[in-house]
Amino acid sequence: MIRIPRPLTRLAALGVIAATAIALAGCGGTTGEDPAATSASTDGAAVPTVFGAFATPLEEPWDGAIHTALLEAEEAGLIDYEFTDHLETADAMESALRDVIADSDPDIIFGDAFAAEDAVREVAAEFPDTAFVFGSGGAEQAPNFSVFDNWLQDPAYLAGMLAGGLTTSNKIGVVGAMPIPEVNRIVNGFIEGVAETNADATVTVSFINSFYDPATAKQAAEAAISAGADVLFAERDGVIAAAAENSLPVIGMMVDQQEQAPDYVVTSLLWHMLPTVKHVVEEVSAGTYEAQNLAEFSFLVNGGSAIAPINTGTAFEIPADLIAAVEARQAEMEAGSFTTPVNEEAPAGSTTVGE
Numbered sequence: 001m002i003r004i005p006r007p008l009t010r011l012a013a014l015g016v017i018a019a020t021a022i023a024l025a026g027c028g029g030t031t032g033e034d035p036a037a038t039s040a041s042t043d044g045a046a047v048p049t050v051f052g053a054f055a056t057p058l059e060e061p062w063d064g065a066i067h068t069a070l071l072e073a074e075e076a077g078l079i080d081y082e083f084t085d086h087l088e089t090a091d092a093m094e095s096a097l098r099d100v101i102a103d104s105d106p107d108i109i110f111g112d113a114f115a116a117e118d119a120v121r122e123v124a125a126e127f128p129d130t131a132f133v134f135g136s137g138g139a140e141q142a143p144n145f146s147v148f149d150n151w152l153q154d155p156a157y158l159a160g161m162l163a164g165g166l167t168t169s170n171k172i173g174v175v176g177a178m179p180i181p182e183v184n185r186i187v188n189g190f191i192e193g194v195a196e197t198n199a200d201a202t203v204t205v206s207f208i209n210s211f212y213d214p215a216t217a218k219q220a221a222e223a224a225i226s227a228g229a230d231v232l233f234a235e236r237d238g239v240i241a242a243a244a245e246n247s248l249p250v251i252g253m254m255v256d257q258q259e260q261a262p263d264y265v266v267t268s269l270l271w272h273m274l275p276t277v278k279h280v281v282e283e284v285s286a287g288t289y290e291a292q293n294l295a296e297f298s299f300l301v302n303g304g305s306a307i308a309p310i311n312t313g314t315a316f317e318i319p320a321d322l323i324a325a326v327e328a329r330q331a332e333m334e335a336g337s338f339t340t341p342v343n344e345e346a347p348a349g350s351t352t353v354g355e
Helices: 010-025 061-075 090-103 117-126 153-166 181-197 214-226 239-245 274-286 320-335
Strands: 049-053 080-084 108-112 131-135 145-148 171-176 202-207 231-234 250-252 265-271 305-307
Touching: 049 061, 049 090, 061 080, 061 108, 061 274, 080 090, 090 108, 090 117, 108 274, 117 131, 117 145, 131 274, 153 181, 153 231, 153 250, 153 265, 153 305, 153 320, 171 181, 171 214, 181 202, 181 320, 202 214, 214 231, 214 239, 231 239, 239 250
Parallel strands: 049 080, 049 108, 108 131, 131 145, 171 202, 171 231, 231 250, 250 265
Antiparallel strands: 265 305
């Protein structure tokens, strides 16, 4: 048994365990097991415990992408993972965080703080030995509150190129959550991509003022269709249903949503949270974790985002030269020779449902 002096924090203690396991491995002993399938410690103590605290139902793709990455990390033997969702108010989020720390004291808590920023940061400040890793539009908070976000402007640009090449009415509709920086940069990236393949196209943007309201999002999509849009970007859940009912091309969001409407979903913006999760787990396990902005781990060039494979089995033809143009631009992004401008201003002419 490895004994850890009490003055060490839990985060530092994990680093001691990991370092001791590495030293023991260097003595020539072997268990015959695949190291990747086992924890850094022979008794499994070095595998961090992780709790997911999600404001929305996991059907909502943003939180769903984080949850999926954490499940993948657990399957790989990197973490022990539990979660809860539907924490839709600041009070609910704060209560869940305090309860889980009191009950099981996880090493890392992942979640989204957009609807409960002050409450989450207050709890994090009270428990500096716990690694808080939250989606946030704000800055990191020493010593233990790290921030991340979905930086999807590059895949949004590629999806916009597809939309610009597919429209025949030269009208494209976007339905987004709300005009906040993290949504605006995605929508603006999409609009930039449209302009590359179709300078004559116009993009109308409607915000539903909610992160998860499929019924309102569908209504906004139907309004865009009535105004002439023949290609849609489903930044929010609910838009794909409207596109399928009207037999129109649609771009999905966060996860590959092709199965929702195989004849109409052209591609989806993909957010790969696993690079972020692995980085945090490695630092916590090594005892080197500190508050940081984790944005770079979501960049396309770092494997943190992408577009899903272009669906060539749709009910409409996707021109081969359009696919080739998108793939060429994607290769430039992967090589770092092309970067989509980050524009976090509200898109020109955008409207909010109900205003």
